[in-house]
Amino acid sequence: MDIFLTGATGYIGGTIARRLLDDGHSLRGLVRDAEKGRRLAFFGVEPVIGGLDDAALLTAEARRADAVINTANSDHRGAIDAFLEALVGSGKPFLHTSGSSIVADDAHGDVASDKIHDEDTPVEPVPGKQARVAIDRAIRDASCRGVRSIVVCPTMIYGNGLGLARDSAQIPGLAKRARASGVVRHVGRGLNIWSNVHVEDVADLYRLALAKAPAGAFYFAENGEASYRDICVAVARRLELGEPQAWRFEDAAKELGENSAAYTFGSNSRVRARRARSELGWQPRHSSATAWIETDLPLDL
Numbered sequence: 001m002d003i004f005l006t007g008a009t010g011y012i013g014g015t016i017a018r019r020l021l022d023d024g025h026s027l028r029g030l031v032r033d034a035e036k037g038r039r040l041a042f043f044g045v046e047p048v049i050g051g052l053d054d055a056a057l058l059t060a061e062a063r064r065a066d067a068v069i070n071t072a073n074s075d076h077r078g079a080i081d082a083f084l085e086a087l088v089g090s091g092k093p094f095l096h097t098s099g100s101s102i103v104a105d106d107a108h109g110d111v112a113s114d115k116i117h118d119e120d121t122p123v124e125p126v127p128g129k130q131a132r133v134a135i136d137r138a139i140r141d142a143s144c145r146g147v148r149s150i151v152v153c154p155t156m157i158y159g160n161g162l163g164l165a166r167d168s169a170q171i172p173g174l175a176k177r178a179r180a181s182g183v184v185r186h187v188g189r190g191l192n193i194w195s196n197v198h199v200e201d202v203a204d205l206y207r208l209a210l211a212k213a214p215a216g217a218f219y220f221a222e223n224g225e226a227s228y229r230d231i232c233v234a235v236a237r238r239l240e241l242g243e244p245q246a247w248r249f250e251d252a253a254k255e256l257g258e259n260s261a262a263y264t265f266g267s268n269s270r271v272r273a274r275r276a277r278s279e280l281g282w283q284p285r286h287s288s289a290t291a292w293i294e295t296d297l298p299l300d301l
Contacts, residue, residue: 001210004061006030006052006079007071008045012097012154012202014163016071017045019203020210028061030072039164052079062086067093067210074098075132080139089146093210096139098153100195100220102129104267108249109188112227113268119218119275128259136218143216150213154202154221155195155271158289160298167301168199170264171293175235176301184236185247187266190229194269195222198286208280220273223284228265234293 003020007013008029017027021044029045030052031037037047050057052073062068062083070083074097087094102125103117117123125133142149157168178184202221209219232244252261276282286292 001066002026002028002064003067003069004028004030004048004065005045005069005071007073007097008040009036009164010071011161011163011165011168012157012199013071014165015161015199015203016069016206017043018162019207021045023207028065030061043164052076055082058082059086065092067095069095069206069210071097075135077131077135080135084139084142084145084147084149087147088142091146091148093148093150094139094142095150095152095206095209096136098132098136098151100153100155100222100269100271101263101267102133102136102153103271104129104263104269106262107188107192107266107268108262109186109190109192109228109266111268112191112193113270115268116270116272117220118272119220126263128263140216140218148215150209150215151218152202152205152209152221153219153271155197155269156289157197157199157202158292159199159286160296161199162203166298171231171235171289171297172301174232174265175239175297178235178241179239179301182241184232184239184241184244185252186228186232186244187247187249187252187261189246190232190244191227192266192268193225193227195225195271196289197221197223197284198292201284201286204284205276205280205282208282213280217275217279219276219280220271221276222271222273224287224289225270226290230290231293234290235297238294238297239299
């Protein structure tokens, strides 16, 4: 299968690309500059120089490909609209990467929520995530227009990437700041809980979804969960630092940005990937982000 992939040089996209190349697929990948294009070509993906704002390019690539996978940006509505319009009536697969902050709350690290979503739970997003939820719905609705559209919604991803980018955003970013400051900090009391999933298990879910997911499908990707406090404790042990400390939300927002402090690090995001397991036979192999942190989190951050 000839596949057009956005985010091919990124953490999620690169790992998916590695798995798809190993499966014998041919990939063309969107890349912003020639230097990254050379690295991508060496990796085995044919580079396509451009960006998500180039609707004409995205349209041409979607029509050329047998399938399109978007891992570049969950919130770029223009790119999504271009892809969907290009694929109308084709029956081709379009796999889009969302993120489980669509079920985030405003806990600011101080509350462990008991609310757990699965794929059938109605989503009532906080204001900051309404646009992402609208995009997810538009993609699923495209199944009525002849697109085999599928949304994959990972939780907190950990593990070393298999592509050009090794590190994810949340855990390595937290560890890098801790190393620089000498202290691991969690937003508020760190009681908020996130489901998590290993990046290689995410890539396996994409392989399954590409092969057999029905049009309009939505899948969470998770296999385990941990509070931010537990994650920070594991980071502190790995880096041989002292006890993690609370970080006032206002101070975290000044350094991280309010959206990131609230929803990436301060919210609860608890889900269960029931449909991925029952419909696709997905069997994730990794089950503990904290165990990975304590043994395998890279120290050269």
